[in-house]
Amino acid sequence: MKLFPMPADFINKKVTLSWCDIKWGYEKNLLTSEIPIKKAENSLLTGDYTKAELELSFLIPSESNDITPFINELCPNFKEDEYAITNQKWLYVILSWLWINRASFEDPLDEVEGIYTDFDYPAEIDSFIKYMPPTDGYNPSLYSYAENINRLMKNWENYLQKSALKYK
Numbered sequence: 832m833k834l835f836p837m838p839a840d841f842i843n844k845k846v847t848l849s850w851c852d853i854k855w856g857y858e859k860n861l862l863t864s865e866i867p868i869k870k871a872e873n874s875l876l877t878g879d880y881t882k883a884e885l886e887l888s889f890l891i892p893s894e895s896n897d898i899t900p901f902i903n904e905l906c907p908n909f910k911e912d913e914y915a916i917t918n919q920k921w922l923y924v925i926l927s928w929l930w931i932n933r934a935s936f937e938d939p940l941d942e943v944e945g946i947y948t949d950f951d952y953p954a955e956i957d958s959f960i961k962y963m964p965p966t967d968g969y970n971p972s973l974y975s976y977a978e979n980i981n982r983l984m985k986n987w988e989n990y991l992q993k994s995a996l997k998y999k
Contacts, residue, residue, distance in 0.1 A: 834925075834928065834929060834932075834942070835860055835861050836860060836861055836862050836863050837861060837862060837924065837925075837928045839862065839863070839865045839866045839869065841927075841928060841931075842856075842862060842866060842924055843866070845923070845924050845927055845995075845998065845999070846920050846923070846924055846998045846999070847998075848866065848870070848920075849906070849913075849917075850867075850870075850902065850905035850906040851906040851909055851910075851913055851917055852917050852920060852921070853866060853867050853870065853902060853905075853906070854902045854903070854905070854906040855909075855914075855917045855918075855921060856921055857898070857899075857902055859921075861921065861924075861925065863892065864890065864892050864896060864898045865892040867887060867898055867901070867902060868887055868888065868890050868891075868892050868898070869892075870884075871883075871884040871885070871887035871888040871901075872888045874888070875888050881904075881905065883901045883904040883905050884901075884905065886901060887901040887905075918950065918953075919953070919955070920998060922946070922950050922953060922955075922956070923991070923994040923995075923997075923998060925946055926943065926946065926956070926987070926990070926991060926994075927991055927994075927995075929942055929943065929946070930987065930988070930991055940959070940960075940961055940980070940983060940984075940987075943956070943959060943960065943987065944960060944961065944962075947960050955990065956987075956990060958983075958986040958989075958990070959983045959984070959986040959987040959990065960983075961983060969982065
């Protein structure tokens with residue numbers, strides 16, 4: 832199974848994306864043009880929209896349009912604190928998508944390790960990275976491999992539950 836791009840419906844259920852969130856995800860090929868175009872269409876419905884949103888709303892997601900100029904206009908620069916928040920939001924979305932599709936992967940925790948690396952080793956997911964030592968007093972040598980994996984999976988699930996409260 833290919834992990835990216837993720838379906839728009841899934842992403843929209845998990846988080847509310849700003850234009851800068853969309854820019855970040857689009858640049859990293861995590862989403863297609865569907866989400867930005869739909870966001871632009873929704874802006875038109877409110878009556879409060881920019882010229883870039885208007886032009887973007889005319890595009891058809893299934894066609895190969897270059898939406899980069901519109902996204903760059905809607906999010907010219909990340910504010911200092913915004914980039915870190917966007918990064919954490921996308922980490923949550925990606926790990927949620929992987930969690931739901933974990934049965935499609937031989938070892939989903941290996942996939943998590945790849946994401947851990949891609950996101951520059953975020954401390955908030957250390958507790959379900961196989962090679963990271965536990966920080967809560969847990970001693971893996973006292974348990975079987977299966978018990979240790981189950982614990983890591985439970986830690987992943989706990990992370991997703993806490994993050995869901997944060998982003999919705």
